[in-house]
Amino acid sequence: MLGIWIGKLILWVLRLGGRDATSLPGKVALRISPGLIRHFGRQVKQVIAVTGTNGKTTTTSLLASMVAEREPVVTNHKGANLAQGIATAFLRSSSWTGRLRTITAVLEIDEATLPAVASDLPIGVLVVTNVFRDQLDRYGELDGTLAKLLDGIRKTQATLVLNGDDPLCRYLGLRSARNAVYYGMSRETARSPRREQMRDGQFCLMCGRPLRYDGFWYGQLGLYACEGCDFVRPHPAFQGALEGGFLRFAEEGLPALLLDLPVSGLYNAYNVLAAASAARAIGLPAEAIHAGLRAYQPPEGRMQRFYLEAPVTLHLIKNPTGCDSVLDTVVSDGRHKVLVIGINDLAADGRDVSWLWDADFELLAEDPRLTSVVTTGLRAHDMALRLKYAGLLEAKIRVEPDLGAALHEGLSQSSSTGAVMHALVTYTLLHPAARWLSERRDEHASQGPLYRTSVS
Amino acid sequence: MRRKALCIAHLYPELLNLYADRGNIAVLQRRLEWRGFEVEVVRVTHSETPQFSRYHLVLLGGGSDREQAIVAEKLRACAPEFRSAVQNGLPVLAICGGYQLLGEYYQLPSGEKVPGLGLVDMVTEARPDAPRLIGNIAVWSEEVGVIVGFENHGGRTRHGHRPLGRVLHGHGNDGVSGQEGLRHLNIWGTYVHGPLLPKNPALADAVLRDALGYAHLPEQLEPLNDRLEQEARTAFVSLRMEDVAPMLRTEAELR
Numbered sequence: 001m002l003g004i005w006i007g008k009l010i011l012w013v014l015r016l017g018g019r020d021a022t023s024l025p026g027k028v029a030l031r032i033s034p035g036l037i038r039h040f041g042r043q044v045k046q047v048i049a050v051t052g053t054n055g056k057t058t059t060t061s062l063l064a065s066m067v068a069e070r071e072p073v074v075t076n077h078k079g080a081n082l083a084q085g086i087a088t089a090f091l092r093s094s095s096w097t098g099r100l101r102t103i104t105a106v107l108e109i110d111e112a113t114l115p116a117v118a119s120d121l122p123i124g125v126l127v128v129t130n131v132f133r134d135q136l137d138r139y140g141e142l143d144g145t146l147a148k149l150l151d152g153i154r155k156t157q158a159t160l161v162l163n164g165d166d167p168l169c170r171y172l173g174l175r176s177a178r179n180a181v182y183y184g185m186s187r188e189t190a191r192s193p194r195r196e197q198m199r200d201g202q203f204c205l206m207c208g209r210p211l212r213y214d215g216f217w218y219g220q221l222g223l224y225a226c227e228g229c230d231f232v233r234p235h236p237a238f239q240g241a242l243e244g245g246f247l248r249f250a251e252e253g254l255p256a257l258l259l260d261l262p263v264s265g266l267y268n269a270y271n272v273l274a275a276a277s278a279a280r281a282i283g284l285p286a287e288a289i290h291a292g293l294r295a296y297q298p299p300e301g302r303m304q305r306f307y308l309e310a311p312v313t314l315h316l317i318k319n320p321t322g323c324d325s326v327l328d329t330v331v332s333d334g335r336h337k338v339l340v341i342g343i344n345d346l347a348a349d350g351r352d353v354s355w356l357w358d359a360d361f362e363l364l365a366e367d368p369r370l371t372s373v374v375t376t377g378l379r380a381h382d383m384a385l386r387l388k389y390a391g392l393l394e395a396k397i398r399v400e401p402d403l404g405a406a407l408h409e410g411l412s413q414s415s416s417t418g419a420v421m422h423a424l425v426t427y428t429l430l431h432p433a434a435r436w437l438s439e440r441r442d443e444h445a446s447q448g449p450l451y452r453t454s455v456s
Numbered sequence: 457m458r459r460k461a462l463c464i465a466h467l468y469p470e471l472l473n474l475y476a477d478r479g480n481i482a483v484l485q486r487r488l489e490w491r492g493f494e495v496e497v498v499r500v501t502h503s504e505t506p507q508f509s510r511y512h513l514v515l516l517g518g519g520s521d522r523e524q525a526i527v528a529e530k531l532r533a534c535a536p537e538f539r540s541a542v543q544n545g546l547p548v549l550a551i552c553g554g555y556q557l558l559g560e561y562y563q564l565p566s567g568e569k570v571p572g573l574g575l576v577d578m579v580t581e582a583r584p585d586a587p588r589l590i591g592n593i594a595v596w597s598e599e600v601g602v603i604v605g606f607e608n609h610g611g612r613t614r615h616g617h618r619p620l621g622r623v624l625h626g627h628g629n630d631g632v633s634g635q636e637g638l639r640h641l642n643i644w645g646t647y648v649h650g651p652l653l654p655k656n657p658a659l660a661d662a663v664l665r666d667a668l669g670y671a672h673l674p675e676q677l678e679p680l681n682d683r684l685e686q687e688a689r690t691a692f693v694s695l696r697m698e699d700v701a702p703m704l705r706t707e708a709e710l711r
Contacts (some may be wrong), residue, residue, distance in 0.1 A: 382688055
């Protein structure tokens with residue numbers, strides 16, 4: 001296939017230039033050889049796919065790391081989850097003649113891309129992490145997302161590994177006519193709702209009556225039961241419970257495992273639970289799960305830390321539920337803090353920024369340790385307006401559309417006041433922000449220990 | 457001096473919350489509070505019956521087709537009370553799905569007709585072969601000037617009333633007539649969200665003046681410092697709808 005050769009060539013050229021391409025080679029190769037994914041799909045024995053709204057990238061990386069303890073795997077990195085990203089992942093592992101050296105692939109697949117690639121890949125296990133409201137202009141409304149997922153699932157013979165705490169995942173399990181196993185947090189750890197947050201799926205998708213909740217974890221994840229029919233949270237086959245910095249992972253009939261949590265936050269505990277459940281579903285032993293977690297490197301923007309003049313944490317925000325989890329993490333940081341919030345509205349960010357108003361930025365107005373916020377990105381002004389109506393004093397808000405200038409401003413404010421900095425950015429600002437912060441770190445390090453200011 | 461509170465009802469926020477209508481409520485509430493008014497926001501959920509005689513302003517937001525059908529059924533049950541309050545001048549701000557509900561019916565792509573409230577002479581149809589109307593939008597309204605935001609709707613709406621305004625950029629009611637939204641009695645109907653009100657403070661204040669008048673409260677609204685709002689409008693237009701920029705400048709000069 002000509003496409004393979006061209007794709008490999010682009011990969012090779014980019015690598016010579018020191019660049020790590022995640023999408024472009026696959027994009028060009030697919031244009032030349034549209035059957036590329038099917039070609040590779042025929043060569044692998046098993047594909048383990050991960051889809052859903054939030055946590056796809058982290059779950060995929062965790063799972064790939066676990067499987068890699070046993071055998072080499074093909075996997076897509078850095079959230080390149082559209083067809084071109086999947087093609088690039090295969091190209092990276094293939095020879096110049098298009099032969100693969102591996103027989104197992106762990107792939108993150110975008111919800112809207114799943115129906116297009118599902119019949120080309122031997123998907124044996126499919127993980128659905130959750131279904132939240134995301135980028136409405138790209139996916140239509142939530143019901144449309146569910147229809148796409150069902151369409152994709154029905155093109156496979158996969159065993160589904162589903163988040164049983166999410167009523168929308170449960171619906172997929174019931175409607176798909178596929179074998180489904182559920183994971184979920186253990187019952188006792190659910191809490192009663194703290195504040196009025198936007199939740200999706202509060203109504204039974206089977207009969208339309210309201211869902212009654214006995215407790216929540218976050219978003220619509222909780223202990224639900226329909227008032228009108230027998231739609232109810234399934235008893236999870238794989239159960240998780242947070243214990244200190246660990247996740248107790250229990251499976252009926254087997255001794256519980258105490259798993260490392262390489263990334264913090266409840267939503268990341270769900271990702272570890274999802275990955276461990278999928279690992280069990282394909283028969284991985286406990287050693288591979290433990291070793292995979294230890295070897296795991298958090299991808300860019302999943303609470304990535306930089307030690308500069310002031311400590312900086314970089315977070316990705318892309319939809320209300322994910323953003324609420326990040327805001328929770330930020331306000332529970334007991335130190336004085338400066339925030340930089342970057343909002344773009346390009347296709348990958350979602351062109352509609354109305355989701356900013358569904359996220360609970362009111363939490364920030366209530367945080368007495370928040371010194372100031374710099375808003376940045378193409379929609380810096382919209383973000384500033386959101387904060388004003390959330391109740392933040394206008395004097396604490398600064399608008400600086402240029403990302404570099406905003407990060408610089410945030411950093412000098414935090415280092416001069418002894419505060420820490422949290423940067424919250426949307427998808428297309430993530431790589432630029434990470435790059436800016438890394439370069440700054442390199443400069444910072446080269447200036448040696450004498451220069452290091454003491455902010456403790 | 458304590459005045460009576462202005463009562464804003466947010467109808468079925470748990471069903472009609474697709475486009476961040478919580479933002480519209482926040483804007484209405486804050487802009488009154490900053491001017492010293494007392495405000496009460498009532499969230500009317502699916503298990504309650506709305507008490508239209510109590511409210512001074514009703515907000516109906518947008519939901520998915522499925523949720524909209526549930527709301528249509530709920531509201532039809534109390535349509536007579538709603539209708540007589542609206543005839544008496546109760547202001548209604550209806551956005552996207554909520555706007556469609558005000559008419560005779562909403563026809564789904566399948567051909568099924570969901571009956572609406574019949575408060576206005578209006579029909580909406582979503583044909584299976586027609587694309588959704590999605591994107592940034594700007595509208596010129598004689599009453600409040602340029603209205604900016606985002607639209608995302610499958611339905612095409614036709615009605616026999618005044619439109620809210622003329623489309624400057626984007627699609628509007630049906631993508632062809634050049635009209636956007638609806639004005640009738642004290643009803644403000646529109647497809648513009650984003651959410652609607654934060655970047656359109658003049659519109660927010662116009663709706664509030666209707667509500668204050670209806671509540672027999674002083675309608676005079678002191679000007680607020682809208683620097684961030686105006687900057688956000690200008691930045692949004694120059695970034696995404698450059699063709700509307702001259703209109704916005706004219707408007708600023710008139711202000």
